[in-house]
Amino acid sequence: MANIAATAAPSTDTAATLPTRLAKGFVDRLVIIVPYLWLLFFFLVPFIIVFKISLSQTAIAMPPYTPVLDFTDGISGFFTGFRELNFDNYTWLTQDALYFNAYVTSLIIAGISTILTLIVGYPIAYGMARAPATIRPTLLMLVILPFWTSFLIRVYAWIGILKPEGLLNQLLMSLHVISQPLVILNTYTAIFIGIVYSYLPFMVLPLYSSLEKMDYSLVEAAQDLGCPQTSAFWKITFPLSLPGVVAGCLLVFIPAVGEFVIPDLLGGSQTLMIGKTLWNEFFSNRDWPVSSAVAVILLLVLTIPIMFFQQAQARAQEQGK
Amino acid sequence: MNATWSRFNITSIVLGFAFLYLPIVLLIVFSFNESKLVTVWGGFSTKWYVSLFHNQGLMDATWVTARVGVISATVATVLGTLGAITLTRYTRFRGRLLFSGMVFAPLVMPEVITGLSLLLLFVAIGLDRGFFTVTLAHITFTMCFVAVVVQSRLVTFDRSLEEAAMDLGAPPVKTFFQITLPVILPAIISGWMLAFTLSLDDLVIASFTSGPGATTLPMKIYSQVRLGVTPEINAACTILIAVVAVGVIIASIANKRREIQRQLDERAAQRG
Numbered sequence: 001m002a003n004i005a006a007t008a009a010p011s012t013d014t015a016a017t018l019p020t021r022l023a024k025g026f027v028d029r030l031v032i033i034v035p036y037l038w039l040l041f042f043f044l045v046p047f048i049i050v051f052k053i054s055l056s057q058t059a060i061a062m063p064p065y066t067p068v069l070d071f072t073d074g075i076s077g078f079f080t081g082f083r084e085l086n087f088d089n090y091t092w093l094t095q096d097a098l099y100f101n102a103y104v105t106s107l108i109i110a111g112i113s114t115i116l117t118l119i120v121g122y123p124i125a126y127g128m129a130r131a132p133a134t135i136r137p138t139l140l141m142l143v144i145l146p147f148w149t150s151f152l153i154r155v156y157a158w159i160g161i162l163k164p165e166g167l168l169n170q171l172l173m174s175l176h177v178i179s180q181p182l183v184i185l186n187t188y189t190a191i192f193i194g195i196v197y198s199y200l201p202f203m204v205l206p207l208y209s210s211l212e213k214m215d216y217s218l219v220e221a222a223q224d225l226g227c228p229q230t231s232a233f234w235k236i237t238f239p240l241s242l243p244g245v246v247a248g249c250l251l252v253f254i255p256a257v258g259e260f261v262i263p264d265l266l267g268g269s270q271t272l273m274i275g276k277t278l279w280n281e282f283f284s285n286r287d288w289p290v291s292s293a294v295a296v297i298l299l300l301v302l303t304i305p306i307m308f309f310q311q312a313q314a315r316a317q318e319q320g321k
Numbered sequence: 322m323n324a325t326w327s328r329f330n331i332t333s334i335v336l337g338f339a340f341l342y343l344p345i346v347l348l349i350v351f352s353f354n355e356s357k358l359v360t361v362w363g364g365f366s367t368k369w370y371v372s373l374f375h376n377q378g379l380m381d382a383t384w385v386t387a388r389v390g391v392i393s394a395t396v397a398t399v400l401g402t403l404g405a406i407t408l409t410r411y412t413r414f415r416g417r418l419l420f421s422g423m424v425f426a427p428l429v430m431p432e433v434i435t436g437l438s439l440l441l442l443f444v445a446i447g448l449d450r451g452f453f454t455v456t457l458a459h460i461t462f463t464m465c466f467v468a469v470v471v472q473s474r475l476v477t478f479d480r481s482l483e484e485a486a487m488d489l490g491a492p493p494v495k496t497f498f499q500i501t502l503p504v505i506l507p508a509i510i511s512g513w514m515l516a517f518t519l520s521l522d523d524l525v526i527a528s529f530t531s532g533p534g535a536t537t538l539p540m541k542i543y544s545q546v547r548l549g550v551t552p553e554i555n556a557a558c559t560i561l562i563a564v565v566a567v568g569v570i571i572a573s574i575a576n577k578r579r580e581i582q583r584q585l586d587e588r589a590a591q592r593g
Contacts (some may be wrong), residue, residue: 027493032411032420035404035464039423042461045437049445087574120340123333139334141573146341148515148565150522152539152546152557157344159550160351167347200341235324251429258431260525265546275433282437292441295434302431310425 040234047299054089054292088292098278099294103301106274109188110256113195115250117203120196125207125244126237129214140208147201155194155265162190162266186268194262199255203248210244211237243312252310254302274298345562349516352555369556379557385452386521389537393459394516400460401467402486402509403517408468409475427465434463436529443530450532458530459520467512474508507576514572518565 067168093099128139147153161167169181184190214237222232229252238245267273281291290301340509356363373379375476402425411417427435441456448454473585478565482484486496502509524539545554 012549028411031403032407032414035407035468036416036420038400038464039404039420042439042442042457043427044419046442047480050434050438050442053441112495120337123329124337127330127334127337130327137484141569142338145343145566145569148518149345149562150518150565152522152524152542153561154344156546156550156554156558157543158347159546161344161347163550192426195342200337204337204517210553213539232523241491254429255431260431260432261543275431276434278437279525283494287443291437295437298431305427305587306426310422313425314421315374 003239050292050295053289054296055087055289056209068142090288090297092157092290093293093297098272099274102274105295106257108257109191109195109273109303110253111257113192113199113251113256116192117199118194118249119201120247121200121207122245124200125204125211128204128208129211130216130290136212141203143204151198152261154198155261156196158194159185159264162193167306182227185266186270188267188271190266190268191263191271191273194266195252195256195259199252199264202251206247206251207241210241210247214240216281243316246308247312247316250305250312254305254309258298348555349559350558353379354552354554354555357552362380369552373553373556373560376553378536380495380543381469382536382538385535386538387534389456389527390517390520391450393456393463393520394513396456397460397516398467398509398513401464401512402471402505404464404468405471405475405589408472424465425461425466428469432460432523432525433529436526439526440529450530450535453530455527455531455535455537458526459516462523462526463516463519466515469515470512470515471505471508474505478504479522507579510572511576514568518568521561523566524559 045263050320084102125142128136129142131139159166163169164181166185168184169178172178173181184193218236218240219232223229227235258275258278259273260279263271263273263276264279267276278291278294278298281287282295338508351362351367353367354361354363355366355368404420408424422513435456439454439461443450443454443457482500482504483496486500487493491499522539523537527537528540528543531540538557542554542557545551
C-alpha cells in the first residue's frame with residue numbers, strides 16, 4: 001500500500017485544486033531528489049574516482065603529499081590521462097603474493113567468524129524469543145546497548161583481557177588451569193574473538209526478529225507426534241528462522257572481510273587482512289593508486305554478497321508491509 | 322510461553338550477556354585503578370579522570386567529535402528521513418533500484434572503502450581535508466542508517482490518517498508536519514541518536530577524511546592505544562560509554578512514556 005503517493009489516489013487528486021496538486025508534485029520531486037543527489041555525489045561518484053585512480057599510476061607521478069589527479073587540465077587533460085590509463089596496479093596485485101594471501105585470509109577469517117557468531121548468537125536469540133513477553137523489550141535493549149558503545153572501545157577492552165599478563169591469563173593461572181600464560185593477543189584467535197564479540201548484536205537482532213515471529217505451536221505439534229526435540233529444531237525451527245540466519249550472516253560477513261580495527265589492534269603485525277593492507281598501503285606507503293586498486297578488487301569480491309544483502313533487505317521490506 | 326522458557330534458554334541468555342558486558346565492565350573497573358598497569362589492581366583512584374581533564378589534546382578532540390557528531394547527525398536525520406519516505410512512498414520512479422542500492426550498500430560497506438573513496442572525492446574536487454570533510458563523510462554514511470530506522474516505522478504507518486487529512490483539505494506539506502511527523506518522531510529521534518553515536522565512534526572514515534586540526538576522539542584514542550594501554554584511555558572510554566548509555570536510557574524511557582500515553586489516549590478515545 002505504499003505506492004499511493006506515486007500513483008496518486010484519484011479521489012484526493014480530483015478534489016485537490018490545481019495549485020495544491022502542483023505543490024504536491026514539486027514537494028514529491030524534492031523529497032526524492034535531495035537524498036538521491038546526495039548519495040549519487042557522495043557515494044557513487046567516489047567509487048568511480050577510486051576506479052579511475054586505481055588505473056593511473058604511471059600517468060601521474062606519486063610523490064607523497066601531492067594530490068593524485070589535477071583537474072585543472074580540463075577536458076583535454078582528462079583525455080590525455082585516458083590514453084595513459086594502465087592496469088599496472090592490478091598486475092602488481094597479482095604478482096605480489098601478499099595481496100592474494102590477504103584477500104584469501106580475509107575471506108576465510110570472515111567466513112569462520114561468521115559461523116562462530118552464528119553459533120554463539122543463535123542460542124541467545126532463541127532464548128530471547130522464548131522469554132516471557134514482558135521482559136523481551138528489556139532483553140532486546142540489552143543486546144542493542146553494546147552496539148551503541150564505541151566499536152573501538154569494545155575492541156580495546158579485549159587487549160587488557162587477552163594480553164599475556166592480562167586478566168584471562170591471570171584468572172586461568174590462579175585457578176591452576178594453565179601454568180604458562182596463553183598467547184592469544186596478536187594471533188588469529190584474538191581476531192576471531194574480536195569479530196564475534198563486536199558483531200554479535202548484528203547476528204542476534206535479525207535472528208531474534210525471525211524467531212519471534214515463528215509459530216511455536218508447530219514445534220509443539222511435532223513433539224506431540226513423537227518427534228524428538230533436536231530433530232524438531234532442525235526440521236522446523238531452523239528452516240523457519242533461515243531469513244534471519246541469512247540476514248545476520250551477511251551483516252557480519254561483509255563488513256568483517258574489510259575489517260581494519262580488529263586485526264590491527266588484536267591481530268598484531270603478524271596477521272594479514274585486506275583492510276589492514278589497504279590502510280598500510282595508504283597511510284604508511286602513501287601509495288594511493290595501489291590502495292585504490294586494492295579497494296576496487298575488494299569491492300568486486302564483495303559485490304555478490306552485497307547484492308544478496310540488498311535482496312534480503314528488499315524482501316524484508318515487502319513482508320513488513 | 323513461560324513454561325517453554327527452559328533452563329537452557331536462560332543459561333544461554335545469561336552467558337551471552339556476560340560475554341557482551343564483561344569486557345566493558347572490566348574496562349570501566351580498571352579506569353578507577355590506582356596502578357598504572359591496566360591489568361593489576363592497585364586500589365581505587367579517580368586520578369586518571371583528573372589527568373584526563375588536563376590533557377589538552379584529548380579535550381580538543383572531544384570538542385571536535387561533539388561538533389561533528391551533532392552537525393552530521395542533524396543533517397543525516399533530515400536526509401535519511403527523506404530517503405526513508407522515498408523508499409516507502411514512491412515505489413515507482415526512474416532509478417529507484419539504484420536509490421535503494423545506495424541506501425542499503427553503505428550499511429555493510431567496509432569502512433576502509435568508504436573512507437578511501439570519500440577522501441579521493443574530496444581531493445578531486447579540491448576540498449581541504451578537515452572538520453568540514455569529516456562532517457560530510459559522516460552525514461553520508463549515517464544517513465543510510467537513519468533511513469533504515471525511519472523506514473521500518475513508516476511501513477507500519479496507517480496511511481488512512483494522511484488520506485483523511487488530505488480529504489479534509491490539508492495541503493500535503495501541512496499533512497506531513499501535523500500527521501505523519503508526530504507519528505514517526507520516535508523513529509526519527511532514535512535515528513538521530515544512532516547517527517550521532519556512529520559519528521562519535523567512527524575511526525576509519527574519520528582517519529581518511531580528516532585533516533590537520535580536526536583530530537576526532539577515536540583517532541586520538543587509537544593513536545594512544547597504539548603506544549600502549551593506559552588507565553587514562555580507560556577513563557576516556559568510560560566517560561564516552563556513560564554519555565552514550567545515559568542518552569540511550571533517557572531516550573528509551575521517553576519512548577516508553579509516549580507509548581503508554583498513546584495507549585491511554587486510544588483507550589480514552591474508544592470509551593469517549
